[in-house]
Amino acid sequence: MAVSEKAPVRFQRANFVVADLDRALTFYEGVLGFEIEYRLGDNPESYSRPIFEIPEGAKLGFVTLNLPNQRRIMALTEIGSVAMKSVAYPRRSAIVLETHDPDAVMAGASDLGLTVYKEEVLKTADGRIGREIGIVDFDDNLIVIYNFPESAG
Helix, strand or coil: CCCCCCCCCCCCCEEEEECCHHHHHHHHCCCCCCEEEEEECCCCCCCHHHHCCCCCCCEEEEEEEEECCEEEEEEEEEEECCCCCCCCCCCCCEEEEECCCHHHHHHHHHHCCCEECCCEEEECCCCCEEEEEEEECCCCCEEEEEECCCCCC
């Protein structure tokens, strides 16, 4: 797909920075169901170094993740060998994912020791009523899951 005249940009993927790629994948792959498209090791020439302001001496890892019918929709960039500073609150970004089984996702996240916020009722502008739940991963990245239960009848 190319950028069109009507839309001068095309969304490619979201990217979260993590401290430990293998640990992060226990959630993104093991609970959320993403699949690895490809994984790269450390690259001293990576464009991620200047744009993420990665300190000298840090080791990088990178993985792109797929969902069914959505290739490379998510990426994780690992910054290892250096301590990462905490990000100031309020949180400034999140990914939002629809799930057919929010209870399983909440249970899987809880089993990993992740923060799972209290479930709220989701009311959309077009009148649909659903469920929404915030989850914080190992690296303080926010994921909001939602679901619209099947209508009775």
